Amino acid sequence: MSRIPRFQEHLKTAFTAEAASAARFRANAARAEGDGHPNLARRWQRLAAAKDALAVALLEAAEQVRGGATDLADAIAEERFENDVLYPKLIRDLDPATADALLRVVAAQKEHLRELEAMRQALTSAPGDVALPAEVADTAVRAT
Ligand SMILES: [Fe+2]
Numbered sequence: 001m002s003r004i005p006r007f008q009e010h011l012k013t014a015f016t017a018e019a020a021s022a023a024r025f026r027a028n029a030a031r032a033e034g035d036g037h038p039n040l041a042r043r044w045q046r047l048a049a050a051k052d053a054l055a056v057a058l059l060e061a062a063e064q065v066r067g068g069a070t071d072l073a074d075a076i077a078e079e080r081f082e083n084d085v086l087y088p089k090l091i092r093d094l095d096p097a098t099a100d101a102l103l104r105v106v107a108a109q110k111e112h113l114r115e116l117e118a119m120r121q122a123l124t125s126a127p128g129d130v131a132l133p134a135e136v137a138d139t140a141v142r143a144t
Contacts, residue, residue, distance in 0.1 A: 012061035022051035072120040079101050079113050 004012075014022070029044035058067055087106050091099045122130035 008062045008064070011058050012064065015058040015062060015064075018058060019055040022048045022055060025051060051059050069120060069124055072116055072123065076113065076116050076120065078127050079109050079116065083113070 025044050025048035029041040032038075032044055033041040056065075062089065065071060066074075075100075083106050087102050090101050091106075094102070119130060
């Protein structure tokens with residue numbers, strides 16, 4: 001028996017499909033850019049952004065975006081499950097060369113977990129918004 005209501009499960013399934021499409025479209029854009037087709041790349045990127053918006057709307061409709069420390073706790077639990085249960089199980093079933101791609105994901109996610117924990121610590125230790133580390137502030141400036 002599922003631990004979440006059926007409507008949420010279906011909306012989460014749709015979210016996963018649209019989020020995966022967005023990432024795939026960004027990969028296609030990068031490939032098109034590398035192949036010397038910058039306009040094709042921009043069109044892929046535009047569709048990827050639309051897919052991202054759909055994914056966000058679906059996750060919100062599934063009532064899975066609740067704000068603050070709740071979202072951080074959910075993200076931390078998800079990353080831990082992937083690193084401690086899901087990916088080790090997949091890695092055990094793969095040849096070493098293929099497993100290496102997933103081992104890189106696990107390593108990257110350890111960094112993501114540290115960042116998520118730091119965000120949760122910052123959010124729960126003082127009222128209001130969290131401080132912005134210098135490297136994050138630099139990224140935000142470049143993105144605009
Ligand atoms: Fe993850």
